[in-house]
Amino acid sequence: MLQDSEIVQREIIPYLSPSIKSLLNKAPTDVFQGLEEIRIRTKKPLLLKVGDDDFTLTPRGELTGSLDDGYIISEEDIIRTIASISDNSLYAFEEEIRRGFITIPGGHRVGLAGQVLIERYDVKTIKDFSGICIRIAREKKGCAESLLRTVCNKKGTVKNTLIISPPRCGKTTMLRDLARLLSNGSPYCSPHNVVIVDERSELAGSYRGLAQLDVGIRTDVLDSCPKALGMIMAIRSLSPQIVVTDEIGRKEDVEAIQECINAGVAVICTIHAKNLQELEARPLINNLIAMGAFQLGIVLSRKRGPGTVEEIIRWGADGIF
Numbered sequence: 001m002l003q004d005s006e007i008v009q010r011e012i013i014p015y016l017s018p019s020i021k022s023l024l025n026k027a028p029t030d031v032f033q034g035l036e037e038i039r040i041r042t043k044k045p046l047l048l049k050v051g052d053d054d055f056t057l058t059p060r061g062e063l064t065g066s067l068d069d070g071y072i073i074s075e076e077d078i079i080r081t082i083a084s085i086s087d088n089s090l091y092a093f094e095e096e097i098r099r100g101f102i103t104i105p106g107g108h109r110v111g112l113a114g115q116v117l118i119e120r121y122d123v124k125t126i127k128d129f130s131g132i133c134i135r136i137a138r139e140k141k142g143c144a145e146s147l148l149r150t151v152c153n154k155k156g157t158v159k160n161t162l163i164i165s166p167p168r169c170g171k172t173t174m175l176r177d178l179a180r181l182l183s184n185g186s187p188y189c190s191p192h193n194v195v196i197v198d199e200r201s202e203l204a205g206s207y208r209g210l211a212q213l214d215v216g217i218r219t220d221v222l223d224s225c226p227k228a229l230g231m232i233m234a235i236r237s238l239s240p241q242i243v244v245t246d247e248i249g250r251k252e253d254v255e256a257i258q259e260c261i262n263a264g265v266a267v268i269c270t271i272h273a274k275n276l277q278e279l280e281a282r283p284l285i286n287n288l289i290a291m292g293a294f295q296l297g298i299v300l301s302r303k304r305g306p307g308t309v310e311e312i313i314r315w316g317a318d319g320i321f
Contacts, residue, residue: 004032004033004034004035004136004138005029005030005032005033007032007106007136007138008024008032008035008136009029009032010106011104011105011106011108012038012106012108012134012136013025014084015081015084015085015104015110016040016077016081016084017076017077017078017079017080017081017084018080019071019074019076019077020040020046020071020073020077020081023046023057023059023061023071024057024061025061026057026060026061027057027061027062027063028063031048031055031057031063033050034050034051035048035049035050035136036049036050036051036135036136036168037049037133037134037135037136038132038133038134038136039131039132039133039134040073040077040078040081040131040132040133040134041073041113041130041131041132042073042074042075042077042078042130042131043072043073043074043075044072044073045067045068045070045071045072045073046070046071046072046073047067047070048063053065054067056069056070056071057070057071058070058071059071078129078130078131078132079129081132082112082129082132085102085104085110085132086102094125095224097112097125097126098123098124098125098126099123099200099224100112100123100126101200101201103201103205103206103207103212104207105207105212106137106205106207106212107137107201107204107205107206107207107211107212107213108134108135108136108137108205109134109135109137109200109201109202109205110132110133110134110135111132111133111134111135112126112129112131112132113126113129113130113131113132113133114126114127114128114129114130114131115127115128137202137205137212137213138173139173139176139177139213139214140170140173140177140307141177141180141214142177143170143173143174143177143307144174144175144177144178144181145177145181145186146309147174147178147298147309148178148181148186148188148189149188150296150298150312151178151182151189151268151296152182152188152189156188156189156190157266158182158189158192158241158242158266158268159266159294159295159296160261160266160267160268160293160294160295160296161178161267161268161269161294161295161296161297161298162269162270162271162285162289162294162296162297162298163175163268163269163270163271163297163298163300164270164271164273164275164276164279164297164298164299164300165270165271165272165273165299165300165301166272166273166274166301167272168302168306169300169301169302169306169307169308170300170302170305170306170307170308171246171270171300172202172203172246172270173306173307174298174300174307175203175244175246175268175269175270176203176204176213176215178244178268179194179196179203179215179216179219179242179244179268180214180215180216180219181216182194182216182242182268183215183216183217183218183219184216184217184218191218192218192241192242192266193218193219193220193238193239193240193241193242194215194216194218194219194220194240194241194242194243194244195219195220195221195222195230195234195238195240195242195243195244196215196219196220196221196222196244196245197222197225197227197230197231197234197243197244197245198221198222198223198224198225198245198246199224199225199226199227199230199245199246199247200224200246200247201223201224202246203215203221203244203245203246204219204221204223206221206223206224209223211223220234220238220240222234227245227246227247227248227250227252227253227256228250228252228253228255228256229256230245231243231245231253231256231257231259231260231267232256232259234260234265235259235260235263235265240265241265241266242265242266242267242268243260243265243266243267243268244267244268244269245267245269245270246269246270247269247270247271247272248269248270248271248285249271249272249282249284249285250284251284254284254285254287254288257269257288257293258288258291258293261293267293267294271285275299275310275311276297276299276311276313279297289315292315292316294315295314295315295316296312296313296314296315297311297312297313297314297315298311298312298313299311299312299313
């Protein structure tokens with residue numbers, strides 16, 4: 001597995017503008033340890049996000065927490081970086097731009113900010129780019145191993161599981177590793193056919209349809225597919241034993257989860273919430289839980305780093321037991 005510095009040097013830096021590329025190449029490699037995001041905004045300092053902290057690089061390539069001393073991004077930096085990421089063909093990435101991000105090899109997601117053009121209440125495209133957010137994709141193989149005994153019962157059957165987490169608490173990383181472990185099999189659970197419905201290309205990090213991250217040998221990926229549509233497609237055509245998807249919340253997601261469960265397919269998914277109390281304030285999801293759709297809830301935080309398990313909730317048809 002590549003180290004953080006190797007990931008940034010091989011898979012991120014080549015896509016940046018010459019000026020930013022030169023700057024990062026000057027920096028000591030330990031700058032990249034734990035790097036989660038690179039933020040590039042016109043006429044603002046280059047930002048490197050490590051955990052909860054923001055750093056920048058001076059024009060000499062020195063790391064500093066003083067953002068006033070940071071290298072200031074030019075319009076040319078934005079233009080050249082976008083050109084590199086899109087292989088000098090914005091038209092070829094028209095659909096990705098409409099969705100607000102482009103995935104590059106390695107599974108890294110490049111979020112885009114600029115002028116959004118709307119047509120018939122839908123995003124037509126983004127132009128006049130002013131900001132780029134590069135989220136570094138990382139695998140943490142084995143991070144979900146401690147959850148396997150909880151997710152699987154004594155017979156090896158997988159429980160319908162809801163991972164509850166605020167942003168940036170490791171829920172996607174945990175979900176990806178669960179999919180991998182359940183697909184490959186383990187001493188606690190036999191191998192399963194898994195389908196990942198990856199609407200925002202974060203779970204598998206697919207590039208041109210090919211998963212860039214390890215999601216298991218018995219896993220199929222529906223990349224860039226709306227969650228509700230993908231879940232129905234999966235049970236109709238891919239014969240999954242488990243469907244995995246990220247960040248549910250809409251009415252159609254709830255209906256699709258019910259369809260999966262009615263078809264005898266286990267569901268493992270995530271939702272944004274800080275805790276059970278916040279989750280219960282969302283009627284759609286609360287009703288789904290009350291109906292007995294999920295047997296297990298896993299609450300995450302970043303108290304001891306991303307992926308900290310705060311609470312395990314066991315649900316019955318009539319609520320928590």
